Amino acid sequence: MNEQDLRRLLTVSVEDVLPSQPATAGWERARRTRRTRRAVGAVALAVVLIGGGTVAALRPTAEPPPDLTVAPTVAPTVETPHSGPVQRPPTELTFPPDPLARLGDPATVPLSARPVQQALALFQPLDEEYRADGPVRILGDDGVMRSLDVVTPAPTRDEGGNEAPALKPGVLSPDGRSAAFAQTNELILVDLTTATVRRIPLAGYLELVVWANDRVLVGGDNRTYAVDRVTGAASTITVSAWDVAAPDPAAGREAALIETGGERGGLMMRSRTASKGTVRSEQRVTGQLLPAPYQVNEFYGRGWLHGNRLARAAWITSGEIDGAEGVAVLDARTGAVAHVLDLGRDRAKGCCEVLGWDNKGGVLLRLEPVGLARWNPETGEITGIVRDLRGMVALAG
Incomplete structure (x- = not known):
């Protein structure tokens, strides 16, 4: 990744999210944007380190590795069959x-x-x-x-x-x-x-x-x-x-x-x-x-x-x-x-x-x-x- 590609990615990552959808969709879109920003930041850091030839022992962060999944899949749960109170x-x-x-x-x-x-x-x-x-x-x-x-x-x-x-x-x-x-x-x-x-x-x-x-x-x-x-x-x-x-x-x-x-x-x-x-x-x-x-x-x-x-x-x-x-x-x-x-x-x-x-x-x-x-x-x-x-x-x- 060259300097121009890096600049394009950083530009996308700081764009505002317009509230053009209802509340539920807005919360979901904001969540995806936060995940995209974390992912882009990680890529940028890696490019800088590789481009500068820097080799360092990085201190482990307290946070887990970024989750790159945009739309996580929830496994369906199997419940015991149950019917209502009136049958x-x-x-x-x-x-x-x-x-x-x-x-x-x-x-x-x-x-x-x-x-x-x-x-x-x-x-x-x-x-x-x-x-x-x-x-x-x-x-x-x-x-x-x-x-x-x-x-x-x-x-x-x-x-x-x-x-x-x-x-x-x-x-x-x-x-x-x-x-x-x-x-x-x-x-x-x-x-x-x-x-x-x-x-x-x-x-x-x-x-x-x-x-x-x-x-x-x-x-x-x-x-x-x-x-x-x-x-x-x-x-x-x-x-x-x-x-x-x-x-x-x-x-x-x-x-x-x-x-x-x-x-x-x-x-x-x-x-x-x-x-x-x-x-x-x-x-x-x-x-x-x-x-x-x-x-x-x-x-x-x-x-x-x-x-x-x-x-x-x-x-x-x-x-x-x-x-x-x-x-x-x-x-x-x-x-x-x-x-x-x-x-x-x-x-x-x-x-x-x-x-x-x-x-x-x-x-x-x-x-x-x-x-x-x-x-x-x-x-x-x-x-x-x-x-x-x-x-x-x-x-x-």
Whole structure:
């Protein structure tokens, strides 16, 4: 580079930058100009040193070498898929292969002849009058459907004589080895691995069961018992069998019991001790994370815990209707509603009860008229499991 070229470069480097673009473009152009000036200065210094024949040991500068890139390329980052707080199912569900897909198959062998090592689910078909239409079926981890032939649980009933099927969500233990059926004045425990039955006398109209670690919570008419799974010893506990969530199977015996309940505008989440059911904390269920006008009006069905997340079916206010069917996922520490699955207005009331979580963070639920579906709140993906399943289902944890 001769003296004339050097003079031309120095002249360019000191030209003013005219603010002919908006603010964002101006900041970018000024940044490029500063980089060009640093680059030209470095070239000029090198020419002077070489032209003068000067050899010197230069002291390292505190600043890093100049960046000659005019428009740096930013490598794209890969983020975990995440969906918004309100999600909707697709118009047409896909049905990928699933072990539970055989849940609608007929039973081929009685339990007494072939006990299970582990049950994946229990199913009882119902007729159009919502009454049992055959024995309870047991889907084993070997894919074989069995019939429960060692006992026939009677329908549950309340003090007014209203009846309901004996099989309900929560009946099957999380490990898939036992089933517990609430009955009037007793609890029936069935060991599915040995096809044996125990009957534990308990007073009252009992309708619901919840497996809580090594105990079974069973209740109905304003009372709940905690029954030891091994000894059968029972004691009363101050917990609502209607509102308590099924604990995470990974939680220990002393993990808090979480209740959600209340009515529109006053939904509450209550934490109770595992031993006696003493209230530890109480807070409002809030929907600040949801876009207006979405809100949860009322819960129904069993709630299910998975880590610090609680899933439960609900009636919601959506952008279309007040009273739509939905599923809510709450932060079990704060009561904040993190996700809502908006199932719309064209479904039967109480259609879509939550049946539990899978081990990958998917919520399993009824989704009439499909049958069973799986929803991942973090990605928004929802897929079908079983088509046209008429009856009651209980899943292992």
